Amino acid sequence: MRILFIGDVVGNKGMKMIRDYVPALKQEYRPQVTIANGENSTPMGRGINLSGYKEMMSSGVDVVTLGNHAWSNPEINDFIDDSKRLIRPYNFPGENVPGTGYTIMNVNGFRLAVLNFQGRVFLDNLDDPFREATELVKSLQSEADAFFVDFHAEATSEKLAFAKYMSGEVSAVVGTHTHVQTNDARIINGKTAFLTDAGMTGPADGMLGMQEKSVIERFLNQRPARYKVDEDSRGIICGCIIDIDEKTGNATKIEPVKQMENGLF
Template identity: 85%
Template sequence: MRILFIGDVVGNKGIKMIQDYVPGLKQEYRPQVTIVNGENSTPMGRGINLSGYKKMMSSGVDVVTLGNHAWGNPELTDFIDDAKRLIRPYNFPGKDVPGKGYTIINVNGFRLAVMNFQGRVFLDNLDDPFTQADELIDQLKEKADAFFIDFHAEATSEKLGFAKFLSSKVSAVVGTHTHVQTNDARILNGKTAFLTDAGMTGPADGMLGMKEESVINRFINQRPARFQVDEDSQGIISGCIIDIDEKTGNATHIEAINQLENGWV
């Protein structure tokens, strides 16, 4: 099985990059499953709305994951329970959290569990992702042949620690959240594909997708500022390709991909 995973979609530019480039990437790489992190895909670059979700799905996306901005757009609670291929971090605390933290995709009899967890270092103190992921994998091991995890976290050490903790139990752990693609794609223990961060899909020339002026001013004066998506920027689409051996569930290959509107990075 081949998976195409695309990092954090930011604003209208990010949605447009998905619409314009996912069909071509699917034609080139021939993935069986395409997964996109859409937690910043609203026009304001925070949260997700139904329109953006539908646009991503109609562009050939199979699953949309979220992160710490999952609830940034209140509209989410109106549709998340009905959006069967939209998942939020599994480890939000409480018993009545809207939506779900995983889904299972069946491709010609091969069952891929797609899971979403959020880290706690420098982010909100959710339930322990390590323990909860381990427990969920045990619950699903008879229902899934392979496991893919979008680990939405800030600290590189937490991302690698999470992946090493679960290595040999899951097929892939790919990090999201920092919007900067890392150069460390590898396979842990010969079984688990890992990339610290898949990068960002959206405005390439801003600061993590936002207009630079307000971000820089925040650093200078330490006062709150309203960040705006840099929609005038050229676009970028970032992510990775992962191959999984369907006989063993082990990853055999991972490579990062980056493409600007005017050519490859």
């Protein structure tokens, strides 16, 4: 099985890159499942709305994952329970959390479980993702042949620790949230594909998708600043391709993907 994963989709430019590039990437790489992190896909660059979710699905995305901005757009509460291919971090605490933290895709009899977890270092203190992931994977063993994890976290150490901890239990752990694609794609112990961060899909010339002026001013004066999505930037689409052996459920290949709208940086 081949998976195409697309990193954090940011704002209108990110949605344009999904529309314009996902069909071409699918034609080039021929994935059986395409996953995208959509937690920043609204025009304001925070949260997700129903129109954006539907547009990603119509552009060829099969599953949309989220992260710490899952609830930033209140509209999500109106549609997350009915959107079976939209998943939020499984380890949000409490009972009756809207939505679900995983979904299972059946592709020609091969069952891929797509899981979403959020780290806790420098982010909100959710339930322990290590323990929650162990229990969830164990409970789904009879329902899935392979497991893909979008691990949404800030600290690189936490992402790698999670991947090593889950090595052999899941087929792939791909990090999201920091919006910068890392250069460390590998297969841990010959079983679990790992990439610290898949990168961002959206405005390439700003700062993590935001207009640079307000970000720089924040560093200069240490006062609160309102960040706005950079609408005038060139676009970039980042992610990775992962191959999984359907007999063993182990990853055999992971390859970063990055394309600019108009050539190189």
